[in-house]
Amino acid sequence: MAWTSPADIRAKVSRLWDNGRLLAAGLKDESLFPLSFSLAHPSADDLSGRFEESRRWIRELETGAKTATGFGYEILRTEINNRRIGRNDLPTSVTLTSEEDALRLIGKVREASQFHSLAAITLGAFPELRGWLISKPLKLLANAERWERLLAVLDWLRRNPRPGIYVRQMDLPGIDTKFIGSCEGILTELFQATAAGADSVPEPDGRLTFASRFGFLSKPERVRFRILDSRSRIQGISDLSAPVSEIAKLSLPVNRVYITENDINGLAFPPIEGSLVFFGLGYGVETLSSIPWLHGTAIFYWGDIDTHGFAILDRLRSIFPECRSIMMDSGTLMAHREFWVEERSPARAALTRLTPPEHALYEDLILNRIRNNLRLEQERIGFNWVERSLGD
Numbered sequence: 001m002a003w004t005s006p007a008d009i010r011a012k013v014s015r016l017w018d019n020g021r022l023l024a025a026g027l028k029d030e031s032l033f034p035l036s037f038s039l040a041h042p043s044a045d046d047l048s049g050r051f052e053e054s055r056r057w058i059r060e061l062e063t064g065a066k067t068a069t070g071f072g073y074e075i076l077r078t079e080i081n082n083r084r085i086g087r088n089d090l091p092t093s094v095t096l097t098s099e100e101d102a103l104r105l106i107g108k109v110r111e112a113s114q115f116h117s118l119a120a121i122t123l124g125a126f127p128e129l130r131g132w133l134i135s136k137p138l139k140l141l142a143n144a145e146r147w148e149r150l151l152a153v154l155d156w157l158r159r160n161p162r163p164g165i166y167v168r169q170m171d172l173p174g175i176d177t178k179f180i181g182s183c184e185g186i187l188t189e190l191f192q193a194t195a196a197g198a199d200s201v202p203e204p205d206g207r208l209t210f211a212s213r214f215g216f217l218s219k220p221e222r223v224r225f226r227i228l229d230s231r232s233r234i235q236g237i238s239d240l241s242a243p244v245s246e247i248a249k250l251s252l253p254v255n256r257v258y259i260t261e262n263d264i265n266g267l268a269f270p271p272i273e274g275s276l277v278f279f280g281l282g283y284g285v286e287t288l289s290s291i292p293w294l295h296g297t298a299i300f301y302w303g304d305i306d307t308h309g310f311a312i313l314d315r316l317r318s319i320f321p322e323c324r325s326i327m328m329d330s331g332t333l334m335a336h337r338e339f340w341v342e343e344r345s346p347a348r349a350a351l352t353r354l355t356p357p358e359h360a361l362y363e364d365l366i367l368n369r370i371r372n373n374l375r376l377e378q379e380r381i382g383f384n385w386v387e388r389s390l391g392d
Contacts, residue, residue: 002040003039003040003041003042003057004037004039004040004041004061005057005060005061006060006061006063006064009037009064009073009094009105010105010106012037013035013096013102013105013106014106016032016102017106017108018138020134020135020136020137020138022099022102022103022108022112023112023115023116023137023138024133024134024135024137025099026099026116027119027130027133027134027137028134032099032102033096033097033098033099033101033102034095034096034097035095035096035102036076036093036094036095036096037073037093037094037095038092038093039061039091039092039093039094041057041090041091041092042054042057042090044080044081047080047088047090058090058091061075061091062075065094066101071100071101071104071105072096072101072104072105073094073095073096073101073105074094074095074096074097075091075093075094076091076092076093076094076095077089077090077091077092078090078092099112111141114141114144115137115140115141115144118140118144118147118148119133119137119140121147121148121151122140122147122151125151125154125155126151126154126194128193128194129190129193129194131193132189132190132193139186143183143186146179146183149172149174149175149179150183150186150187150190152172152173152175153170153172153175153180153183153187154187154190154191154194156170156172157191157214158194161215162214162215163214163215163216164215164216164217165216165217166216166217167180167210167211167216170216180210184210187210188210188213191213191214220243220244220245220246221243221244221284221287222241222242222243222244223241223242223243223244223247223278223281223287223288224239224240224241224263224266224278224279224280225239225240225241225247225266225276225277225278225279226238226239226240226266226267226269226276226277226279227240227252227254227276228258228269228270228271228272228273228275228276228277229253229254229271229272229273229274229275229276230271231253232252232253232254232274232276239267244287244288244290244291245290247291248290248291248292248293250293251293252276252293253274254274254275254276254293254297255274255275255297255298256272256274256275256276256297256298256299256300257275257276257277257278257294257297257298257299257300258272258275258276258277258278258299258300258301258302258326259277259278259279259281259285259288259299259300259301259302259316259323260277260278260279260301260302260303260378261279261280261281261282261302261303261304261309261312261378262279262280262377262378262379263279263280264379265279265302265378265379265386266278266279266280267279268383270386270387270390272390282312283311283312283315285312285315285316285319286315286319288319288320289319294320295320298322298324299316299320299322299323299324300323300324300325300326301313301316301323301324301325301326301328302325302326302327302328302378303325303328303378304375304376304377304378305327305328305332305333305361305365305375305376305378306343306346306365306374306375306376306377307343307346307347307348307362307365307366308343308346308347309328309378310328310347310351310354310358310361310362310365311347311349311351313325313328313353313354313358314349314351314352314353314354317353318353321353325355325358326389326390327378327381327385327386327389328358328361329357329358329361330357330360330361330364332376332381332385332389333361333370333374333376335385336376336380336381336382336385339376339377339380339381340371340374340375340376341375341376341377341380342372342373342374342375343365343373343374343375344373346365346366346373347366348366
């Protein structure tokens with residue numbers, strides 16, 4: 001068995017630093033000192049059989065002790081009696097009498113001083129953060145250079161609950177949107193640790209972003225669409241991209257709405273009376289749920305013939321149950337055999353809103369009944385086929 005070395009003693013004290021106890025003790029009114037460690041030391045037999053080695057161990061231990069360095073551990077000895085060499089005082093444990101001794105031993109005096117200084121500033125402004133500081137003292141030190149700016153943001157958020165402005169409009173010295181962006185995680189954690197962090201309101205899709213959590217304005221979600229009836233264009237414009245909240249206020253003479261994924265398909269969509277086409281939404285089709293006038297129209301979805309295309313269709317039907325699919329059938333798939341490709345990461349979800357023919361084709365895809373990981377991308381479908389399908 002190896003005997004305890006000065007490096008082993010430093011490692012024991014370092015573990016108290018690494019787990020935060022050394023820094024947190026003062027905040028908990030807890031005293032860790034005097035702090036004692038037992039030593040793995042030579043036995044009585046070692047003293048006779050390994051005498052010179054034992055003496056070197058003792059000298060090394062004494063060289064690192066407080067009596068030699070002015071700080072660190074003090075050595076406690078026990079008398080051991082050996083028949084051959086008689087009585088000897090052997091180091092059996094060490095004691096550190098103060099926090100300063102421990103910090104100097106592991107070279108953390110400056111960091112500890114910085115922690116205690118910043119902790120005092122923090123508790124002066126936010127006494128409710130004491131528990132957080134006790135549990136995560138090293139996280140404060142990891143953010144020490146920006147800590148006072150973080151507190152300034154927290155103070156501003158406390159004084160301006162749910163401000164209803166963009167983060168860009170929060171005007172604080174030395175703080176800009178890039179700073180906020182780089183600190184979103186720690187700011188969220190600190191704010192949640194205060195009483196002010198309780199009123200989080202998620203985004204419409206259920207996500208809690210930094211903006212929605214603290215009541216800032218989020219970048220508006222924009223949706224692109226084309227008006228397919230030339231008589232219904234808005235001041236001659238047919239291709240528009242606008243926030244969903246603004247599209248919701250439109251009043252358009254539309255009785256048919258098409259939804260497709262590929263941008264070029266949306267741009268090339270043929271003219272259809274009383275219709276428009278949304279495109280480029282992907283799995284974000286839920287954004288359309290807040291457009292009230294859509295609920296009174298016939299809705300058609302055209303996606304890829306692959307597992308994700310059917311998953312998006314299933315999701316869309318959770319909002320618009322009467323939505324119909326177009327060009328997502330076996331006939332279209334088989335007519336374009338030369339354009340089949342491989343779907344790299346197929347979905348495997350159980351989809352409950354597909355029609356029987358759609359579900360049968362979806363099962364063919366997930367079970368690889370036709371070909372492994374089969375996919376037909378919508379943009380590979382012949383345009384004559386598209387025009388005939390839309391004319392049906």
